[in-house]
Structure formats: structure tokens, C-alpha cells
Amino acid sequence: MTTRGTTWKALLGSALLACTLLAPQASAAALTEVTGFGDNPGGMRMHVYVPDARPAKPAVVVAMHGCGGSGPGFHSSSEFASLADRHGFVVIYPSAQQEAGFGKCFDTWSEAAKRRGGGSDPVSIVSMVNHVVQRYGGDASRVFATGSSSGGMMTNHMLALYPDVFKAGAAFMGVPFDCFANAADFPPGRSRCTGGSMNRTPQQWGDSVRRVNPGFTGPRPKVQLWHGTADTLVPYSLLQESMEQWTDVFGVGQTPTSTDTPRPGWNRSRYGADVEVYSVQGAGHTLPSSGMAAVALEFFGITGSPGPAPGPCSVKAKVTAWNNGLVESLTITNTGSAPVNGWSLAFTLPTGQTITSGWNATYSPATGQVTARNTGHNAAIAPGGAVEIGFQSTHTGNTAAASAFALNGTACAAG
Known part of the structure; x- marks a missing residue:
């Protein structure tokens, strides 16, 4: 009974979270047709x-x-x-x-x-x-x-x-x-x-x-x-x-x-x-x-040299899966001594998974090699600071977490 109750709570929590993913998110400037x-x-x-x-x-x-x-x-x-x-x-x-x-x-x-x-x-x-x-x-x-x-x-x-x-x-x-x-x-x-x-x-x-x-x-x-x-x-x-x-x-x-x-x-x-x-x-x-x-x-000459790496980082992934769907949260931590001002996080999505919605970032493409980009409210990550993002995905049986994370082109350690 305890196992069923725990599972039901997890599924209900995931469903509620999935609904929140559809809510409008704060964003920076938008692409505009002229x-x-x-x-x-x-x-x-x-x-x-x-x-x-x-x-x-x-x-x-x-x-x-x-x-x-x-x-x-x-x-x-x-x-x-x-x-x-x-x-x-x-x-x-x-x-x-x-x-x-x-x-x-x-x-x-x-x-x-x-x-x-x-x-x-x-x-x-x-x-x-x-x-x-x-x-x-x-x-x-x-x-x-x-x-x-x-x-x-x-x-x-x-x-x-x-x-x-x-x-x-x-x-x-x-x-x-x-x-x-x-x-x-x-x-x-x-x-x-x-x-x-x-x-x-x-x-x-x-x-x-x-x-x-x-x-x-x-x-x-x-x-x-x-x-x-x-x-x-x-x-x-x-x-x-x-x-x-x-x-x-x-x-x-x-x-x-x-x-x-x-x-x-x-x-x-x-x-x-x-x-x-x-x-x-x-x-x-x-x-x-x-x-x-x-x-x-x-x-x-628009920017200064990016150097060999913008600073160390770590990413912690947490997956909650059910039937043919899952929710994954990613905690990105700036483990360096300099602030990150604007970021993109590249990662590999396991085979069979397709992102259907997300929060606190934009995601493209929906499968394979994915890049998540900051929204307007979380572009800065202070030294020692972290941001949490996440997404909902369908799957065909493989519920493993995303892997091979790179923040602004620099590989991140597993959190």
C-alpha cells in the first residue's frame, strides 16, 4: 500500500508539474518578422x-x-x-x-x-x-x-x-x-x-x-x-x-x-x-x-576573447518517469570564480526521448543534441550560484537522464 501511495503521489506531482510547464514564462527580447x-x-x-x-x-x-x-x-x-x-x-x-x-x-x-x-x-x-x-x-x-x-x-x-x-x-x-x-x-x-x-x-x-x-x-x-x-x-x-x-x-x-x-x-x-x-x-x-x-x-571584435573556457560548472539531473513520459530537472551550478552573464547549455538527450515543453529555458531541437538557452530572468549565474531548469519529455522506454553537458561550450561535471 505504501509503495502504491508513493507511486501515485509521484505521478500526481509529475502531472501537476507538467501542467505548470505550459504556463507563460518571462522572456527576453523576441524574434520579430519585419x-x-x-x-x-x-x-x-x-x-x-x-x-x-x-x-x-x-x-x-x-x-x-x-x-x-x-x-x-x-x-x-x-x-x-x-x-x-x-x-x-x-x-x-x-x-x-x-x-x-x-x-x-x-x-x-x-x-x-x-x-x-x-x-x-x-x-x-x-x-x-x-x-x-x-x-x-x-x-x-x-x-x-x-x-x-x-x-x-x-x-x-x-x-x-x-x-x-x-x-x-x-x-x-x-x-x-x-x-x-x-x-x-x-x-x-x-x-x-x-x-x-x-x-x-x-x-x-x-x-x-x-x-x-x-x-x-x-x-x-x-x-x-x-x-x-x-x-x-x-x-x-x-x-x-x-x-x-x-x-x-x-x-x-x-x-x-x-x-x-x-x-x-x-x-x-x-x-x-x-x-x-x-x-x-x-x-x-x-x-x-x-x-x-x-x-x-x-x-x-564584438566581444573579448572567450579564452579556452569560460569557467567550471556542474549539472545535476533528476528524472521522474511514468508510462511514456518523464519530467527532468537540471540544476546548473557555476563552480568558477567569475559570473556567467548569458548562457546556453548543450546536452545529449537519450534515444527515444522528445521534449514537449519546458520551463526556465528555451530548448532546441526537441531530440538528440539539444541546446537550452536562458530566459530573461535567469541569464546571470553568480560564482557559486545555481539556476534550475527543466522539461517534460515523451520516451519509448529509455528513461535515463540527459548527459554530456556543456555550458557556453565548456564541459560541466556531473553534480
Whole structure:
């Protein structure tokens, strides 16, 4: 009788807790769609994330999704929004509308898109930047581009077309500017660019950029390039081609001026002061992963160096399970000596579990490798302090706790 009573109380408590998860939670700034932002030949959609706390002239980051994705999807799956809360910059999330055979992708192939002011997506993106500068007082001298896959391709594209608009860019899994011959050359499987055999000389790649603005004499935006060694969708060999393009544009050689490994598996090569290349060992078509956005922002000069680790942490997990559901609470403790101001907690959800709701954080995606991000009321964790978050999940029999926790890219000990 005692066992049944205890079990019933546990189930009732879990059910009541599950109901509370559906209640509205306090939050920071919200992602907002913007219409009528200016000339939009690409027919693109625009979302913007404006943090509540920001300077009078905040920096502006254009963050671009991969093929088949969207601006809101990249907002929820990347760390740029939580970093914007911490550092006070505005994030533009464009949504591509060009169908490319396997989802909507940014146009980096058409002749219009390869000309400055020629039309298509690049002109739409510049209109978004101008809108944010005018509407939110964004700093026109601190505009940056970044993106994943198709968004990484467009990052290199925008730096080539509009060096007077962008100060720097970080391209994840991209290709060099002018790699695609036309629309027919874009889809995987029949693309010369991404077919694995693309090989031009550094000067040929550099000439592609110089032809866009033959009279341009101003400073070029610095470039950070990221690629996984196990990427087969956008071949790893294209990292070499992108490096050759930008080193030639900057007039530096293809031999690194320095090399190091700032994080395990992240092999960094620097070519002068303006080109930085990350080869990520064993990574497939999965970038950016946890901590990489912060490194990109440090390269842009928006933040200080994140260093090898932001400080030690621990996470204690507690699971209450029933039938095909469970509730898990996570206590995140800052065991370091410095405060944490804005955080994201990455963790692995056991196979068969799917998050259906949560509290004190936002969660994305709902399965697999999940990232929880702070809400407006719990962004700060003082030294020795802790925050508690949690979620409700369905399961198919595996009721184990989440594992492999990392706070702002730093592994946490089990509490």
C-alpha cells in the first residue's frame, strides 16, 4: 500500500508539474518578422532579434541558415541570440526563398546575384542591413556576416560583393565566391563546385572577387572559415579553395603565419591578420557546434576573447518517469570564480526521448543534441550560484537522464 501511495503521489506531482510547464514564462527580447524593409528582389523574409539591453549604436550580425532551413530555425538552433543578449548586438535572420531542388537556399549561382547591385538575394540582404541601421540605430561601421552551409556560401558572397558594408565574416561549411557556374551547377550530385574536384589557382579565385569591384581600394572585410574534415555534402577540400581565394585577395601567401589548437579538434591556421581558418577534426556537415559562434564574435571584435573556457560548472539531473513520459530537472551550478552573464547549455538527450515543453529555458531541437538557452530572468549565474531548469519529455522506454553537458561550450561535471 505504501509503495502504491508513493507511486501515485509521484505521478500526481509529475502531472501537476507538467501542467505548470505550459504556463507563460518571462522572456527576453523576441524574434520579430519585419516586412517592407526595402528593395527585396529576392522576395526574402526577414526576422530580427533586438536584445533588450544594447548600446546606442549596436553592432549588427547577419546570420544565415542552410538549405531547407529558415531564419527562425537558425535563430533557435544557433547560439547567436543568446550571445546577443549578453553582448548587446542586433541579429538579422534572413529566410531564403529560392528553390534549389532540395529546399530553399540562398542564391549564390545566378548572374544577377554575382553582380554588385545586380539583384536577387544579395540586394535584399543589404536592404535588411540598411533597415536595421535606420530603425534600431545599428552601427553601420560594425556589420558582420555569418552562416551555415548555404548561409556560409552567402557569407563569402556578401563579403566579395559588399566589402564596404561588411567589416568581417565567418563562413561555416561554405564555398568560395563564384564557385557555382549557374543554377544547374548548384544541386549536389551534379555540381562541379561541390562535386569534390573543384581546383582553381589562388589568383583565379582572387580575380573573381576583384572583378566585382575593379575600382575598390578600401579595406576588405576579414574572413574566418570553418569546415569539418568529415564533411561530404560540401566537401572539406573546398576549405582549401576558400582559403586560397581570400589569401590572394589580401595579398598574403598560402603558408600559415601561425597554427594552434584552441579547443580539442579545432585546428586553427592564421594567414596574416585578416584570414583565419578552422579545420574541425571528425566533424561532418554539422557546423556551427557549441562554442563556435562565440569564437566568431571574438574574431569580429564584438566581444573579448572567450579564452579556452569560460569557467567550471556542474549539472545535476533528476528524472521522474511514468508510462511514456518523464519530467527532468537540471540544476546548473557555476563552480568558477567569475559570473556567467548569458548562457546556453548543450546536452545529449537519450534515444527515444522528445521534449514537449519546458520551463526556465528555451530548448532546441526537441531530440538528440539539444541546446537550452536562458530566459530573461535567469541569464546571470553568480560564482557559486545555481539556476534550475527543466522539461517534460515523451520516451519509448529509455528513461535515463540527459548527459554530456556543456555550458557556453565548456564541459560541466556531473553534480
